[in-house]
Amino acid sequence: MKEYIQKLQEEHSLTKEEFAALVSCRDESVYDFARQQAVKTRRRIYGQDVYIRGLIEISSYCKNDCYYCGIRRSNKKASRYRLTHSQILDCCREGYNLGFRTFVLQGGEDSHFTDQTLTAIIRDVKAGYPDCAVTLSLGERSRESYEKLYAAGADRYLLRHETASEEHYQRLHPKGLSLKNRKECLWNLKEIGFQTGAGFMVGSPGQTAECLADDLLFLRELSPQMVGVGPFLRHQDTPFADQPDGSLEMTLFLLSLIRLLLPKALLPATTALSALHPDGRKLGILAGCNVVMPNLSPAAVRKKYLLYDHKPATGLEAAESIDLLKKQMKEIGCQVVCDRGDYPAADF
Numbered sequence: 578m579k580e581y582i583q584k585l586q587e588e589h590s591l592t593k594e595e596f597a598a599l600v601s602c603r604d605e606s607v608y609d610f611a612r613q614q615a616v617k618t619r620r621r622i623y624g625q626d627v628y629i630r631g632l633i634e635i636s637s638y639c640k641n642d643c644y645y646c647g648i649r650r651s652n653k654k655a656s657r658y659r660l661t662h663s664q665i666l667d668c669c670r671e672g673y674n675l676g677f678r679t680f681v682l683q684g685g686e687d688s689h690f691t692d693q694t695l696t697a698i699i700r701d702v703k704a705g706y707p708d709c710a711v712t713l714s715l716g717e718r719s720r721e722s723y724e725k726l727y728a729a730g731a732d733r734y735l736l737r738h739e740t741a742s743e744e745h746y747q748r749l750h751p752k753g754l755s756l757k758n759r760k761e762c763l764w765n766l767k768e769i770g771f772q773t774g775a776g777f778m779v780g781s782p783g784q785t786a787e788c789l790a791d792d793l794l795f796l797r798e799l800s801p802q803m804v805g806v807g808p809f810l811r812h813q814d815t816p817f818a819d820q821p822d823g824s825l826e827m828t829l830f831l832l833s834l835i836r837l838l839l840p841k842a843l844l845p846a847t848t849a850l851s852a853l854h855p856d857g858r859k860l861g862i863l864a865g866c867n868v869v870m871p872n873l874s875p876a877a878v879r880k881k882y883l884l885y886d887h888k889p890a891t892g893l894e895a896a897e898s899i900d901l902l903k904k905q906m907k908e909i910g911c912q913v914v915c916d917r918g919d920y921p922a923a924d925f
Contacts, residue, residue, distance in 0.1 A: 578607045585837045586614050590797050596790035600831065608830050615833035615865030618840050623867050627911045628843070628918030629899070630679045630712065631672035631873035634882040635660045639685025641716070642751045645781060647812035647883045648685050654814050656881035659689055662698055664875060669702050669709075672873045675899050676915035679710040681735070681870060686716035696729035703730035710917040714774075717758060720765045727769050732917075734766045735774035737805050740781065741795035742788040749781060763799060772920050774803030774843075779831055780823020781809040789831065797838060802920035803868075804835050804842050807849035810885035825853040829864040836865030841921050843868050852887055859909055868918070871902065 581599045585591055591599070599607075636659045642650045649655075660668075669680050680702060684690065695715075702711055712733035713726060723734070738759050740746050746756040766773040777792045778784075796804060808823030828850065836844060845868040846861025854860060858869055872879055880888075903913045 578602045578604060579610050582607070582611050582614060582834075582837065585834065586618065589838055589840065591793075593787070593790045593794060596793050597786040599834070600789045600793075600827070601786045608826065608833075611830055611833040611837070612864050615836035616863065618836050619865050619867055622841055622921065625911045626867065626914040626918075627862060627906050628679070628868045628914055628916075629677055629902070630681045630845070630868060630870040630918075631668070631675075631677035632681045632683060632848075632870045633660070633665060633668045633672075634684060634872070634874045634878065635665060635682050636684035636687040636690065637878075637882050638687040638689065639716075640688060641686055641754060643754070644749055644751070644816045645778070645809065645812070647815060647885055649815060652812075652814045655883070658878050658881050659687065660875070660878070662694075662701070665698055666701060666705065668873045668875065669706060673706050673709065675897070677873065678706075678708060678915055678917045679712060679733075680706075680873070681712040681714060683714040683735075690715065692722050692725045696725055699726065699729040699731050708917070710919070712774075717762050720769070723762075723765055723769055723771070727771060731771070733772040733774065733803065735776070735803060735805055736762055736766065737774075737776040737778075738763065738792075738795065739777050740784065740788055741777070741791040745781075745783055745785075745788045748783045760795075763801070767799070767801070772802040772843075773799075774805055775799055775801045776803075776805030776807075778809040778823065779806060779828040780821070782817055782820045784809075793831075793834065793838060796835065800839065802841075802843060804839065804844055805847060806832055806835065806844075807847035808853060810849055810852055810887075812883070812885045822853065825850065825857070825860070828853075829860055832861060832864040832866055843918065843920055845870055848872075848888065849885065852885065859905055862906065862911060863909060869902065869913075871899065 710732040714735040844866045846866040850857030
């Protein structure tokens with residue numbers, strides 16, 4: 578297996594069979610080797626820098642009914658809210674004063690946030706904070722919509738594909754949602770000019786080694802600038818309430834593999850890691866990640882954007898704790914960088 582990791586580091590690709598064999602491995606020495614090589618790769622490109630993004634969860638309404646998601650349309654127990662234009666700008670102002678230079682506007686697929694509404698918000702954020710980047714994570718939209726958001730000044734768009742296996746996708750989503758459309762959205766985003774992010778869950782119901790191999794091959798094909806990967810975490814009010822959570826160890830292993838697959842990728846240590854382990858964010862950085870996304874949302878709504886049970890929203894996951902975050906990163910030989918942290922254009 579270490580030979581596969583070495584090959585991945587040198588060639589940035591493997592065959593489906595090699596990927597499947599690798600993710601089927603349960604040898605801790607192989608995991609350690611992957612971590613070591615991933616950190617070496619991250620240091621070669623980014624040094625000790627870890628970038629921060631201010632996460633603003635703008636809406637817990639969603640028209641979709643994905644079986645794994647706590648804010649799915651059919652969950653009548655979900656607490657719904659929408660941030661107003663002024664509330665979003667207030668979050669940006671607070672975040673800017675704390676040192677954030679990227680704001681991530683994330684939410685369910687909420688029809689309230691029309692192109693007109695979003696473009697007005699984006700323009701105001703960019704006008705007030707011209708040295709900042711705006712990242713959107715608002716689901717599937719038309720190409721025309723994406724073009725309007727990009728023209729308004731949005732820099733990045735994160736749209737996790739969740740799984741690159743057609744059969745597996747159908748197991749996770751109701752009729753009306755398709756992997757074909759999801760992928761088309763991702764290709765549209767790249768063609769328009771967004772710094773584009775994809776990603777998937779680790780350990781979701783029905784996932785196999787072949788599914789994960791498909792995910793890694795799709796990432797290689799798409800070559801996104803960002804990759805969001807985290808463990809599947811169950812929510813008590815979804816059809817998957819009785820399913821086991823994804824594995825922390827496997828998630829970290831896959832993050833290391835992705836660093837070798839896409840050496841320049843902006844790779845977040847997600848909040849979901851901290852739901853499985855109190856030092857989940859630190860472990861993510863030690864697996865090859867180079868981005869963290871503390872929560873800038875108003876304190877009153879943080880626990881309402883509940884995609885999965887026991888989601889952390891305070892402590893080190895809160896934007897107000899940036900000094901603690903800097904201390905934590907320093908403990909593992911990294912430094913928090915307060916700039917946009919764009920995807921590097923240079924060919925490393």
